[in-house]
Amino acid sequence: MTTGRRLLAYALLYKKVLSVALIFLMIAVGAELTGPFIGKKMIDDHILGVEKPYVEVNEKTDKTVYYQGNNYIRSDRLNNGMDSGKQINVVQVGFGYYFVNEPIRFDGNRKISGDQLTINNGNERETYEVKRLSKEEIFAFYQPEISGLVQLVLFYLGLLIVAIFFQYGQHYLLQRIANRIIQKMRVDVFEHIQTLPIRYFDNLPAGKVVARITNDTETIRDLYVTVLANFVTSAIYMIGIYIAMFLLNVKLALICLVAVPIIFLWSMTYRKFASVYNHRIRSIISEINAKLNEAIQGMTIIQAFRHEKATQEEFDELNNNHFRYQRKMLHLNSLLSHNLVNLLRNLAYVALIWYFGGASLSATGIVSIGVLYAFVDYLNRLFQPITGIVNQFSRLELARVSSERVFRLLDEPGTEVEEPVQKKLEGHVQFKDVTFAYNEGKNVLKNITFEAKKGQTVALVGHTGSGKSSIMNLLLRFYDIQQGDILIDGESIYDQSRQTLRKQMGIVLQDPYLFSGTIASNVSLGNEDIKRETIESSLKQVGAAELLKHLPEGFDEPVVEKGSTLSSGERQLISFARALAYDPAILILDEATANIDTETEAIIQRALDVVKEGRTTFVIAHRLSTIKKADMILVLEKGEIVERGSHEQLMQQEGLYAQMYELQKGAVANS
Template identity: 60%
Template sequence: MAEKKTGKRLFQYALLYKRTILIALAMLTVAVAAELTGPFIAKKMIDDHMMGIETPWVEVENQGEKTVLYNGQYFKRESYVADGDVIADGKLQLVQVGRSFYETRESLSFDGERTVTGDILTVRQGANEATYLVERLNQEQLFAFYQPEIKPIISLLAFYVGLLVIAAFFQYGKSLLLQKAANRIIQKMRTDVFEHIQRVPISYFDNRPAGKIVARVTNDTEAIRELYVKVLATFFTSTIYMTGIFIALFFLDKKLALMTMIVVPIIILWMILYRKYASKYNHLIRTRNSDINGMINESIQGMPIIRAFRRKEHTSKEFETLNEEHFTYQNKLLSLNALTSHNLVFVLRNVAFVVLIWYFAGQSMTAAGIVSIGMLYAFVDYLNRLFQPVTDIVNQLAQLEQARVASERVFELLDEKGEEVNVEPLPRYEGNVRFNQVSFSYDGENDVLKNISFDARKGETVALVGHTGSGKSSIINLLFRYYDIERGQITIDGIDASTLPRQQLRKHMGIVLQDPFLFTGTIESNVSLDNPEISKRQIKAALQAVGANRFIEKLPNQYDEKVVEKGSTLSAGERQLISFARALAYDPAVLILDEATANIDTETEAMIQHALNIVKEGRTTFIIAHRLSTIRNADQILVLDRGEIVERGNHDELLAQKGKYFQMYQLQQGKKIAEVV
């Protein structure tokens, strides 16, 4: 069922460019038709012109086109005699025995084994035997009889060469169009996959390494590209070739053509059996390939830790284990291909030739042509041509299976439930946030938030503090609707957040993370994220508001300074300032600072605190902080412990309660005192 669904979806993608594909297939049909005329032309050359001189000749009175002068008489092939020719009484027939040609004034009544003794020709066919008086032809006489056939032979050869040129042109066009269509299909598929990744919920990425997802967007879609470029092109080409060859064989001999058609069910049966056994190996190979991508991605990102803790050897062994498993499964699949593909075609080819020999065995070859030399040549030529597409099909079965498995993985990602981007504008809300009895679990069993209730009004600063795992980040995740709740309610300006489109909800929110992420580009593009609605003036104003202009204006290209991936050429503080400016440039109604000052030096922190006092005016600000000194001025501090709010109030009120907040504050103060002393 899944296989049919995968095939149907691949076909639907192909239909997007059906015009190009149909033109390519039409060109392929013309090319095949042109190429497959070769054996017919060869048959005509052999039977009608090379062996045709053995047909009866009649004497004519006058010399003319296609006449031959022999012993003072003019002769013309009986098949060439026209209405205007005056026929005399003389007749002759040429007979080849070995490498020599003889002429006899009698017509052979039947054909069979030929022998010449002196000037007597003996023809034997089973119990029948006949003798004829013959005269041997010298080279000059023989050439004279061939002379009328030279021009038709040259014409046929020129015609065939012309057909080959036409076939080459159409084959080129077919290949170009099929590859163009295949590249367009994969371009569309990759776009669909990448866009869908933007729509799937954040929970999809929780247990999936980035490298494995990247493998689906790149490696798996590349395998599918090979399906359209090579596999399907080969199958289409081979099918049309085989169809053309069978049609030609039926023109030559229906009985033998029916015998050769046994190849078709054998190929279909072989494809079914091959896919059954190869499917398992291909699934394992693609899985290990994703594992390898995931590990490489993780190792590159964690390279400083690997080297700092001297885990290079251990990491290499883990990689080698995956690599060895990938190698093992690849070898098993290659062994399967090697043991079957070549052998199958070899056996089928030999069986076909045995059938051909058996069919023709015991039958004589007469000049009239029970089975002519040309017929035999054409059949052998077509049989040889028939097994080339058979070989191509069998050799592509491995690639077909790999593409099918890759398709399943890609469509599995595309089938993940996502949310369509809502482009309807949502007016900027005030930012009055309420959590009402909210409980949440990531796994559906263990609650990380339990009955969370609080109000955050417009212009207020709400701080979330607590030990690691207390639920601070989970509250922010729910506010952004990275996850949806099943118990309780979250409202913004009195509207249930679950009824608002995610994209429009987040449009009026800004966030600054502890570890800011910068994209490859410039400082300016990292602030606007290439949003055309944000002008250069707004970008510069945001950077100046957080004080980033102090270091930017010292750079060679200032705001157009290049930024590499993750902004590794900038300090942690500089990256964080750009991240702050990014949040402010979008003018959010709700601003979230997720431990945003944790990696910033004291001087930079003071600068940001000053900027924040200005920019958070009129905005609802949530601050997650471990350094309690940064939230002294918060309007409301929520102290969380194991998913519950255990204390709430402002800084002075919580200190007066001498509860958990007081203990955390004293602990941090104590550490600072110890450091100073």
């Protein structure tokens, strides 16, 4: 499905409200566009209507004119029952009005000489005796037109009020729909991100993901709020104007219709160049966000190693690239936006002058002042929506590029989040001939086979890069294996949902992550099934109550992002309490005591003896002194298990484990 269709699909989620908004818009446009027609009627029927033929009548009504002892009424207002006499005319020449006491055979070029009116039209020429009207006499002839003019003015005022009401309604509804669409889109993107495999985030900076959720969706919101609303409004406005033009004059309307394909071709030309620039601009913005995120996260290291200047230069390079492409977009917009409108407007006025000028040269083709006024008015109105459309080209193209980026993220294959099956696992874990590679052809685990029974503690040791954390990533199904199988309680983990599997697991990382909130909310992570009593009990079991007693609000103490106001030991204790509160069947400790001082480690070690009771526990440790009581120790080297057994058994083998242990023991003794 194309980007445009997907954007339309989001809009159609609210098609009922959208339909109402479009109906409101059409009513508002229709009411507003009656203005020139009403103006035409006021000019032709009333202001210039005094030049229509009059007939003498005996009756006096509100539509008759009293002049020199006789009553006259316009011939088009003569009722069937009224007796009529001779026909007279009132003509305007220059700024004067003249009474002609006989019918005028044709109209044309008028000229006054004394009391003589001469009318020329081609080879025809007529002369009439006339009398110039005074101001009072002119007003007498206009008197019957006043009520009609007032009615038309009031009618148009009423239409404007209607237009204002429906214009507000359509604007409000379109804005509301736009905000709803973006709300839905952001929810969809955020939900989808949580279904993406961890592999997706390995090589993608967090700042780029954030840019797509915030910057790109905000640009799309601008598309719905401003661009599409403007396009829809302008399109309906233009359709209404063209309908009115065709009703006035078909030939000239066809000439003005040429503007539509010109706009289309111009937009295609614009998109060809703008697409390249906008793709680069959005990409650079993502890189800027990624660089800002990286700099803020690593500010301690930047300042400690005096890396400020180099970081500033890297940021300046990105910022300058962004400025360069924005300048190219500015040049493109300046070239292809306002110049187009000015060109079309001038061409339209040339066509108007040519057409009406030529028509006025022939008696058969002469047009009324009212039609001329209406056409000029409609032409002025026509270029307002054209200007609106052209001015939105840049935003439209930018939004299209942003949409592609967002939809590309949504198209990334994810895993559906399922409701976990309510079952309690025993915690019997088996790895059977497991081989795994993050990148094809580079295995980080090779033929891993071991078994961890319920309640056992299994320790994984080895040098950095030996595959310890990879084993735990596979157990949690952050990644899927290429060969072999992993079983829990005799059932393959690939035969159950990730949510069911992870519901039975708890993990404590070397660098615990805390979210904004409170200490208590970081233990429960907002899970309503975990009661306050369980939270407090978990914190007490890991010894956090004693360590956190200095905090003013205790377990309700606010926590900022990443828990930066707490010590590493306090953050780790909260992370331990989080794992315990979820009561897992399998507990994973990934270097959990690596960054903790000796006093805090002693507190945690005492708590772990209680916590591990009845649970299968996996411990990844560099400090081998912390795993001496493990039921089984697996020694990994280059992705393979090279030794296994208890601490005593491995020491007796005098292999790699014994060598590592003695080295650490000697280092501690020397310190």
